Amino acid sequence: MSLGSARCSCGAEPVYLDRSSNIVYCKRCILRHVYRKAVRTMKNENMLSSGDTVLIGLSGGKDSVVLTDILGRLARKMRDLNLVAATVDEGISTGESSYREEALGYAREVAAKFNVPLHVYSYRELFGGTLDSYVRLRVQNGSACSVCGVFRRRALNEAARRLGANKIALGHNKDDEAQTVLMNVLRGDLERMLRTAEGTHELVRRIKPLRRLSEREVAIYAYLRGYGFQSVECPYSRDTVRDKVREVLFELEGHVSGSRDALLNFEDKLRDVARAGGLYAKCELCGEPTSSSRKLCKVCEYIQEFRRLSGLNPEPV
Ligand code: SF4
Ligand SMILES: [Zn+2]
Ligand SMILES: [Zn+2]
Numbered sequence: 001m002s003l004g005s006a007r008c009s010c011g012a013e014p015v016y017l018d019r020s021s022n023i024v025y026c027k028r029c030i031l032r033h034v035y036r037k038a039v040r041t042m043k044n045e046n047m048l049s050s051g052d053t054v055l056i057g058l059s060g061g062k063d064s065v066v067l068t069d070i071l072g073r074l075a076r077k078m079r080d081l082n083l084v085a086a087t088v089d090e091g092i093s094t095g096e097s098s099y100r101e102e103a104l105g106y107a108r109e110v111a112a113k114f115n116v117p118l119h120v121y122s123y124r125e126l127f128g129g130t131l132d133s134y135v136r137l138r139v140q141n142g143s144a145c146s147v148c149g150v151f152r153r154r155a156l157n158e159a160a161r162r163l164g165a166n167k168i169a170l171g172h173n174k175d176d177e178a179q180t181v182l183m184n185v186l187r188g189d190l191e192r193m194l195r196t197a198e199g200t201h202e203l204v205r206r207i208k209p210l211r212r213l214s215e216r217e218v219a220i221y222a223y224l225r226g227y228g229f230q231s232v233e234c235p236y237s238r239d240t241v242r243d244k245v246r247e248v249l250f251e252l253e254g255h256v257s258g259s260r261d262a263l264l265n266f267e268d269k270l271r272d273v274a275r276a277g278g279l280y281a282k283c284e285l286c287g288e289p290t291s292s293s294r295k296l297c298k299v300c301e302y303i304q305e306f307r308r309l310s311g312l313n314p315e316p317v
């Protein structure tokens with residue numbers, strides 16, 4: 001990255017160039033900028049209320065580590081904000097060890113630094129099998145990620161219930177969010193878009209404090225704070241559509257500055273519409289919300305299928 005001869009507005013040596021505004025920042029100022037932007041997003045979108053117990057979805061990847069750091073710092077100032085964290089162990093083997101193992105080390109480190117109690121929940125314990133075992137049995141079309149995503153969502157809801165949290169904080173950044181909006185548009189999947197929009201139908205509200213921070217901003221924050229990065233990739237991660245969408249958005253942002261923010265604004269407006277209308281019904285088996293056109297939620301469908309494929313009798317969960 002070439003920062004030329006420019007100085008940070010405070011006069012110090014710059015370490016970061018914001019491409020959209022062409023502003024350079026020194027270490028101290030970029031850390032403050034990222035922290036303040038996250039806090040402002042939480043404020044603008046009324047993400048926190050006094051007395052909240054927030055469960056942090058702490059995978060141990062850089063986004064969730066930065067999220068824990070920022071909420072941890074905020075909790076030092078906001079005395080009535082309670083934090084707990086959960087790591088979900090999917091049960092994915094990468095040969096010698098579990099895929100989650102390395103990330104769990106980073107999760108433990110940041111949780112300990114801010115005195116946030118960390119709990120680990122596994123798919124095996126919650127749903128009766130590891131993701132690996134399920135993928136081995138599953139003969140139908142559909143990627144591991146779609147099953148994994150559905151299970152993770154439920155695992156975090158269950159964790160929140162067990163730990164008494166009234167909100168779940170996720171580390172999604174602006175790039176992830178803009179990609180998801182565009183992917184849903186490309187699939188023509190309005191229901192999924194509404195489902196993934198923050199807090200539209202979940203029993204426990206989702207908040208995404210980093211959703212207005214770019215991936216670069218989150219990465220520089222993690223790097224300058226000295227957090228480690230996960231080196232092992234999930235063996236199932238082969239999301240070619242997302243990769244393509246990422247490329248397209250990158251290119252688009254170069255021509256139309258602010259296009260990622262515009263996609264997020266679009267999602268926000270849809271969410272408001274969804275909140276006002278009755279787009280959701282209750283799953284007949286577990287009572288969790290599902291789209292009004294379905295009888296069973298996706299988790300119950302998968303578990304029924306899992307039991308059928310394993311030779312067990314399908315039964316309510
Ligand atoms: S890449 Fe897919 S399968 Fe792997 S952890 Fe992420 S969602 Fe799960
Ligand atoms: Zn500065
Ligand atoms: Zn269900």
